[in-house]
Amino acid sequence: MGYSTKHKLVTSGLKLPVRLLLGPGPSNLHPRVNQMLSSSMVGYTDQQYYKVMDETMELMRYLFQTDNHFTIPISGAGTAAMETCVANLIEPGDNVVCLVAGYFSDRIYQMAVRYNGNITKVQKPWGTWFDLQEIKTALETHKPKLLTLVFGETSTGVRQSMEGIGELCRQHDCLLMVDTVAALGGVPFYCDDWKVDACYTGGQKCLSGPPGISPLTFSNRATKKIAARKTPVANWYLDANLLGQYWCPEFNFADGSIISPQPLRKYHHTTPANLIYSLRESLVLLVEEGLDNVWNRHKQAAFDFYKGLEDLKLSPVIRDVYDSADEKGGRLFSLTTVSIPEGIDGKNIMKFLLDNYGIEIAGGLGDYAGKVWRVGLMGHNANHGNVLLLLAALKDALT
Numbered sequence: 001m002g003y004s005t006k007h008k009l010v011t012s013g014l015k016l017p018v019r020l021l022l023g024p025g026p027s028n029l030h031p032r033v034n035q036m037l038s039s040s041m042v043g044y045t046d047q048q049y050y051k052v053m054d055e056t057m058e059l060m061r062y063l064f065q066t067d068n069h070f071t072i073p074i075s076g077a078g079t080a081a082m083e084t085c086v087a088n089l090i091e092p093g094d095n096v097v098c099l100v101a102g103y104f105s106d107r108i109y110q111m112a113v114r115y116n117g118n119i120t121k122v123q124k125p126w127g128t129w130f131d132l133q134e135i136k137t138a139l140e141t142h143k144p145k146l147l148t149l150v151f152g153e154t155s156t157g158v159r160q161s162m163e164g165i166g167e168l169c170r171q172h173d174c175l176l177m178v179d180t181v182a183a184l185g186g187v188p189f190y191c192d193d194w195k196v197d198a199c200y201t202g203g204q205k206c207l208s209g210p211p212g213i214s215p216l217t218f219s220n221r222a223t224k225k226i227a228a229r230k231t232p233v234a235n236w237y238l239d240a241n242l243l244g245q246y247w248c249p250e251f252n253f254a255d256g257s258i259i260s261p262q263p264l265r266k267y268h269h270t271t272p273a274n275l276i277y278s279l280r281e282s283l284v285l286l287v288e289e290g291l292d293n294v295w296n297r298h299k300q301a302a303f304d305f306y307k308g309l310e311d312l313k314l315s316p317v318i319r320d321v322y323d324s325a326d327e328k329g330g331r332l333f334s335l336t337t338v339s340i341p342e343g344i345d346g347k348n349i350m351k352f353l354l355d356n357y358g359i360e361i362a363g364g365l366g367d368y369a370g371k372v373w374r375v376g377l378m379g380h381n382a383n384h385g386n387v388l389l390l391l392a393a394l395k396d397a398l399t
């Protein structure tokens with residue numbers, strides 16, 4: 001039997017253009033992070049690899065500002081981390097409230113309904129966020145065991161106020177799940193102080209890393225709920241119990257205690273070692289710069305951009321700014337939605353930027369399709385030079 005030769009096979013190496021990625025993600029890799037992708041492979045039971053795993057978990061605690069022991073990277077996109085929360089924290093029949101005011105908060109809802117809970121969508125218009133009274137009413141009315149929200153909504157450019165939500169959830173014996181994919185490592189976020197029980201992000205936005213590896217943390221309240229489940233988690237790959245046996249077998253889900261000596265780690269799946277190395281490097285970069293400085297750099301880049309938009313007679317969609325981590329909602333500094341002026345074809349401008357400057361920005365999703373551009377100043381890309389370049393390119397495109 002001969003082998004087939006009918007397929008159209010390429011024989012040349014891959015050559016890709018260099019882009020400046022100023023859309024909603026992915027953003028450009030930091031060179032040091034990029035370098036980690038070609039580090040040498042080690043086996044998943046190598047003691048050296050175990051050390052990298054432990055270091056990465058501790059660095060992620062810094063990123064999330066948490067002491068949660070169960071803080072692990074999920075092998076997969078941000079959506080896989082989202083599904084890890086949903087799959088583990090919802091049991092059939094559980095009341096769940098999903099706060100929805102954009103594309104990604106709606107994705108959580110779409111996902112949640114697949115896990116057989118009693119899911120209530122509390123919907124507000126795109127471009128808005130939820131105030132405490134609305135959340136209180138939802139908790140009192142629906143008595144959920146889980147409340148889900150997006151902190152930085154990439155589809156609208158909104159930062160959800162976190163003030164008081166965690167306390168309210170605790171008063172109502174409800175777990176709080178928060179998506180920080182577009183914000184963490186760029187915008188102030190305090191997982192423990194804000195009493196968040198389940199939180200995740202992605203590697204490819206403010207962390208200047210590749211997609212496919214997604215930090216996640218569960219509070220002891222969350223792991224206790226998982227330990228008390230009557231039904232197995234309906235997703236084997238993302239089952240926190242099984243993941244925990246590899247990442248942190250010393251952790252007792254039921255009471256948060258640490259088992260000593262550490263039980264042996266159990267293989268679950270072959271973790272993407274190079275992505276873990278790259279995540280570790282992203283986080284080392286955060287530590288070197290310091291979270292405060294990182295947050296200020298993102299804020300400064302955003303404010304420079306807002307100023308430049310004014311000069312171009314363009315305006316951000318979200319009117320409320322709030323320039324501190326005062327827990328008020330408002331603009332998300334890492335991602336700005338810009339209104340496309342009447343009579344301008346937004347797609348043409350995006351094409352012009354890409355063809356002439358190698359700059360990628362994105363258009364709107366869902367309710368905002370055709371109406372906005374989405375500009376991300378995330379991670380390593382959040383700096384004055386990139387803002388100036390983008391503004392000059394936009395000016396060129398619009399004149």
Ligand code: PLP
Nearest residue numbers: 077078079104152154181182202
């Ligand atoms: N949540 C938010 C807020 C996002 O912006 C994204 C991606 O853009 C996701 C979740 C999903 O992440 P991923 O595309 O890595 O699966």
